[in-house]
Amino acid sequence: MKLSFYSLFVMFVFLSFQFIEAQNIDSLNIKAVSSNDTNRLNALGVLGDYYYYKEPKKSDSLYRVALTLAKEIKNELEECKLLSYIGLRFNETAQADSILYYQNKSLEIALKIGDSAFIASAYGNIGNAFLIKERHDDAIENYNKALLIFEKQRNLRLQGTTYGTFGNIYIDLKDYEQAILYNQKAKEIFKALNFIPGYASSTLNTGICYQRLEKYEEAIQYLEEAKTICEEHSLNRLLRVATLQLGNINYNYYKNYDQAKIQYEKTEALAIQFQDNEGIAQSNYSLGKIALLNNDSNKAILHYRKAVENFRKVGKKEAYYNAISELISALKKSGKNNEAIMYYDELITLNDSIFSESSRAKTLELMTTFDVSQKNKEIEIQNLKLEQQDLEIAKQRNIRIFFSVFSGLLIILLYFVWRSNKYKKLNQYNRIKSKRFELEQRLLRSQMNPHFIFNALNSIQSYVSENKTMDSEIYLSRFSHLMRQILEHSQEEFIILKDDFNALEAYVNLEQLRFENSFDYKFNTNDIDESIAMIPPMILQPFIENAILHGLEPKKSEGLIKVDIKMKKAIQNNMTYGVLICNIIDNGIGREAASKKDTSPNREHVSLALKLIKERLANYSEITNETYQITIEDLYENNIASGTKINIEMPYTQDLL
Missing domain, CATH: 1.25.40.10 (Tetratricopeptide repeat domain)
Structure with missing residues (x-):
């Protein structure tokens, strides 16, 4: 539907406007602000009629103010007229739904009050809306209803308008x-x-x-x-x-x-005045062609851009397509190839929706040629260009397919690599966790030394039989406290150094009671913050137990155990792991003498505990990437054994994993 073909009559369709002389405007403006609602309503309506062609926006504003007033004072005739006039405005921009909205409201009131003039007016304007929608049968039906009323009223002016409108229908039908x-x-x-x-x-x-x-x-x-x-x-x-x-x-x-x-x-100046996007687009499209004929590509580009923008707004696809095509050609001629490429996708989309396969060749031509005078070249040259374009397009298509397939395969490969690493790490974590659990269970059993428990219970029984009630209660309390600590620590991967030393001290205190304070002990942490540094639990206890049972107990008196801990690496903001160096020193009889005297099952227990500790430290080293080391050194004084020194380097952490 070409808007310009049928919109020429709609600015005055089916109504007689009152044209007034300019000298009456001042008096009407005075009445428009009058306190008398009737006078004010009439003045607003007449002013709207006067400005209808001269200043459309002002006319529309006056009509809407008048419509509000007509509703307030319940003047149905004026309300009917104003609805019709406002509806006419939308004929200009071919907004069919808005036309139908206002004209149907006007028709409803006109039928109610029996005003044949506005009934006919509404029918005619409803016909306009159907004409815009290209529903010609519905349009003609409403126009004929209006024409019958005009003929009955002998209203020649509106009969003429109806004839003009029928003429527009036949223009639309070619x-x-x-x-x-x-x-x-x-x-x-x-x-x-x-x-x-x-x-x-x-x-x-x-x-x-x-x-x-x-x-x-x-x-x-x-x-x-x-x-x-x-x-x-x-x-x-x-x-x-x-x-x-x-x-x-x-x-x-x-x-x-x-x-x-x-x-x-x-044309452009007039179209801009009334915000007529189609008029702006048509005039700029033609001005762009004239600029090209004058070899002024830059000016042509400016005009074609305006044409493209405004054709896009009004939805004129074929004209929109032609405007983009000419814009691309002008850009190519000016050497602005990158900017021209930006319009190709838009051109192809339009081409797919409105053009046949023969038009597609023209689109491909625009995408590969820099010559805007392609239409004037010989057919042989055109065919050669098209073949080159097809080859180029096929090449580009193959390249796109290759990179698409390559990208897809790369993404799939990266996904499987990521997935493999993820499951590898997960399996490693599960393996380490399982091994850790197993070691902790075995260590717990090793910590719960049956000989130690048996000896402790014997000591308690001895205190009871000797009526040393207070000593037995103290011993029993310390024993139960130690057992609870061992059980609690066995459930943790790392514990703070302070808790581990408390458990060690509880153990040593029990052994002191059992061996009648035949030895003493010293724990030294060298200014380490015991409430922050964390170590694996139950690492040091077996070594201290071994020193007491096999080094100090045979000595019977003046025994001493020293536990000295130092940091190999300080705890810093960006460092989670480090190494603690633990030295356990006793002044016992030495390993050689102890091995000759010791034939008890405890010997097997100590060996098992040492093996489990080494396995646990190896497991932690795998997690923290810090090595561990256990060395045992025999101490001598004047070539006589004077004790044993155990050096342990193990990982510690502030905030484990």
């Missing part, structure tokens, strides 16, 4: 001969009535019909006549259409590009 007949009927009626807007519109439409029939001499005659009338009476909307069509004839038929340029520039 039956230009029939359209000329109806427009000539309308023109005769408007001439007799001296109704200038109607006479100008019917004259303009007749010129358009002759133009479509390629009868340019007749077309110019009618278009020039319409243009003169529109200029004399400030009918700028009609003037915009007249100047555009005259520009087209000068450009296409007479090849008078300078005159065409003048007409197009005037």
Whole structure:
């Protein structure tokens, strides 16, 4: 549906506007602010009529203020009229749904109050809306309803308007001969009535019909006549259409590009005045072609950009397509290839929706050629270009397919690598966790030395039998406390150094009671923060137990155990792991003498505990990437064994894993 073909009559369709002299405007403006609602309503309506063609926005604003007032004072006739007038505004921009909304409301009130004039007006404007929607049968049905009323009322003016509207329908249907007949009927009626807007519109439409029939001499005659009338009476909307069509004839038929340029520039100025996007687009598209003929590519680009933007707004796909094509060609000619590429995807999308396979070749041509005069080249050169374009497109397509497949395979490969590493780490973690659990269970059993438990219970029994109730209670309390600590620590991977020393001290205190304080002990942490540093639990106890049972107990008196701990690495903000160096020193009889005396099962227990400790430290080293080391050194004084020194380097942490 071409909006310009049927929108020429709708600015005055089916209503008689009151045209007033300029000298009455001041008095009307005074009445428009009057305290009398009736006078104010009438003044607003007449002012809206006066500005209808001259200042459309002001006219629309006056009508809407009047409509609100009419509703407030319940003047249904004025409300009906104003709804109709407001609805007319949307004919200009072909907003069919808005037309139907206001005109149906107007028709409802008109039928209620029995006003035949506004009933006919509503039918006619509803017909316009259906015409915009290209529902010709519904449009003709409503127009005929309106025409019957106009004939009954002998209203020649509105009969003429209806004839003009039927003429527009036949323009839309491309039956230009029939359209000329109806427009000539309308023109005769408007001439007799001296109704200038109607006479100008019917004259303009007749010129358009002759133009479509390629009868340019007749077309110019009618278009020039319409243009003169529109200029004399400030009918700028009609003037915009007249100047555009005259520009087209000068450009296409007479090849008078300078005159065409003048007409197009005037068309653009008028279209901008009324925010007519289609008019802005059409005039700029034509101005772009003239600029190219004058070898002014930069100016052509500016015009084509405006055309593309405005054709996009109004949804004119074919014109939109042509504007983008010309813009790309102009950009290519100016050497702006990167900018031209930005429009290719948009062009292809339009091509797929509105053009046949033959038009596709033209689109591909625009994507690969830098020559804007492709239409003037020989067919042989065109075929060669198309073949080159097809090869290039096939090459690009193959490249895209290759990189798509390559990218897909790379993504899949990276995914499987990531997944493999994830499961590898998970399996490693589960293995370490399982091994850790096993070692902790075995260590717990080793810590719960049955000989130690048996000896402790014997000591308690001895205290009881000797009526040393207080000693037995103290011993039993310390024993139970130690057992609870061992059980609690066995459930943790790391414990703070302070808790581990408390458990060691509890153990040593029990052994002191059992061996009647035959030895003493010293624990030294060398300024280490015992509440922060963390170590694996139950590491040091077996070595201390071994020193007491096999080094100090045979000595019987003046025994001493020293536990000295130092840091190999300080705890810093970005360092989680480090190494603690633990020295366990006793002044016992030495390993050689102890091995000769010791034939008890405890010997096996100590060996098992030492093995488990080494396995645990190896497990922790695997997690923390810190090595561990256990060394045992025999101490001598004057070549006589004077004790044993055990050096342990083990990982510690502030905040484990």
